[in-house]
Amino acid sequence: IISKMKGLSDVNGDETIKKDSMLFSSNVQHIIHVEILQVTNSLCSRNEIEAHVQELVATISYITSDIIITTFSDPILTDNVIEVQICHVEGSEIEGVNLKDCRVIYHVYKLESQGSDVEELEEEEGIPAAHHWILPNAEFHKLWDSLVYGDNIKSKLLNFVNTTLLFADKQVDPNIISCNKVVLLHGPPGTGKTSLCKALANKLAIRLNDRFRYGQLIEINSHSLFSKWFSESGKLVLKMFSKIHDMITDTNSLVCVLIDEVESLTRSRVSSTAGSEPSDAIRVVNALLTQLDQIKKYPNVLILTTSNITGTIDLAFVDRADIKLYVGFPSLEAVYKIYSSIIKELIDKGVIFPADIILPLSFLDMQEKDLSFTVQARKLKDISEDSVGICGRTLRKLPFLAHAYHLQTPVMTLDDFLIALKSAVRQYYTDMKNLEQ
Incomplete structure (x- = not known):
């Protein structure tokens, strides 16, 4: 894994892994992330921009919340940077931190301006099977900051990804410590579960851009995977995941797969065998579970799922979800x-x-x-x-x-x-x- 990551950025593999291991941790020394949005057509190197931003950050001693800077006295930053965001400690209960006591990590990135592309399956022409974005994307810019939750939900998600990468780097045996890289967000409608998944994917593409050159988000249209022809739905699931497999093989890319309202794809097989659901639904569940088991071995994939009705989800899928976070009404x-x-x-x-x-x-x-x-x-x-x-x-x-x-x-x-x-x-x-x- 380490050798595969070499050459993805200006830093070497060992430095990349050291940086990744500190991305979202909560050690005694607080971690402060500085996200630097570079002008799209800027030719200035990341290292040069980072050096100038370091000088800027050195003039700031104490922060109590996120700081966004859009005007600069430094001409290099004026010409090449749109904004600098100094992010407060994720999930911290403290009101403020002294930057001199913190480890500061810098992330220089550009936004992809093109919106989503539509993926279609040949058998179901005219019905979008999925939407596909290149990340980080302008469509999701600031979405992460706009979402407000209790219980440190956002920091838990970041820490989950940090641990999956750490264990992959250390080559921890998945037969001893299991991780399926599946997240399930559940709760009532309107609480921002889908938005949180998209914002997380975009945030990861920024925070991990020393490890992955770009990110991809594939939002699967669950309803498009049910064919009008009996017994064909399972094949559509396989065909969709075949396309996802092709994306995952690019180790320079972080691939986030979003399955919204996952209960429509993973309806309990117990009710299906009882006769209340067609047997085709069983094939869909079986196909999905098989695909999840196959792609979990890849270190550059994350499955994000949401549900409004968890009581109908097949228990085998629920068991595969590594974390199951309830997203309720705001406090x-x-x-x-x-x-x-x-x-x-x-x-x-x-x-x-x-x-x-x-x-x-x-x-x-x-x-x-x-x-x-x-x-x-x-x-x-x-x-x-x-x-x-x-x-x-x-x-x-x-x-x-x-x-x-x-x-x-x-x-x-x-x-x-x-x-x-x-x-x-x-x-x-x-x-x-x-x-x-």
Whole structure:
């Protein structure tokens, strides 16, 4: 494995593996990742850009959250870099870190501007069997940062990938310690499971670009693998995975396979044999399980799956999933962060003016209650408390509806926006109650 990775970048294989082993770890010395988005047509080398960014980072001593820098005094960075993002410690409970006490790892990358390509199977012409992206892709830029979860879900996923690579590098015997490289995210609709899978694939393509020259994301359309012809569905699964096998053989590429609503492909064989499902469904499950067993030996593949209805998934598939993470409705802290990010975006785009400060939720108890920005933060906290139990997808629609229904002005104050947002939350509950009747 080490010899195969040599020549993928400017660093040698040993340095690459050392860097990979530190990608997402949580040792005593905190790890800070600096992601550097290079101009697409820039001819400047990664090493030169990294050296100039190191000088920039050296001027920053302490961070409490992610820092994004888009303007530079250094002409090399101005001409060749779009932005520099200094990422706070993944999954850390600490409020801030001193960069001088941290290990800083740099990732220079370019975004692929082309969107997805459609993959079709010959037997089912006109029906897209999968969508295919080259990573990192502009379509998923900032998606990772926009997703807010509790229970350190994002850091757990990064650490999972780190461990799979480490064990592959160390040539750990899979017969002794098993790893199928399968992730199952389950939970109610609208909680961002599919978005998280896409964001994870894009993030990995950035963080691992010293190891893999590029990434690929294949999103399988599960419904396209069920043929109108009896007994043909299993063959369609085999044909789809045959294409995936061809991609995996390129060891310069990290291949992430996304199967959304995996329950449609892995419906329990118990119900099928009981007569409630056609026997063709059994062939699909068997074919999928066989393919998962065959591709797990490759170090450059990751299977990402989501499900809204876990009770119907075949137990053999559930058993193959290495980690099964529940993605539920956002907590109070997560709701507050989501609303805060929305307010920041509206301020940045000039929709909310003047630019008021929204304190982090953890800072509220430390501030004087009569300060204007503290009062606004407490109003936002009250709205967030009312919004607990609403899925993330809807939370990001409510500010739009707040403006559409209650404001209709090109520019608004933060106070006016908070009043409108509170009304939009109330209207949401009224609408849901009417739907249930």
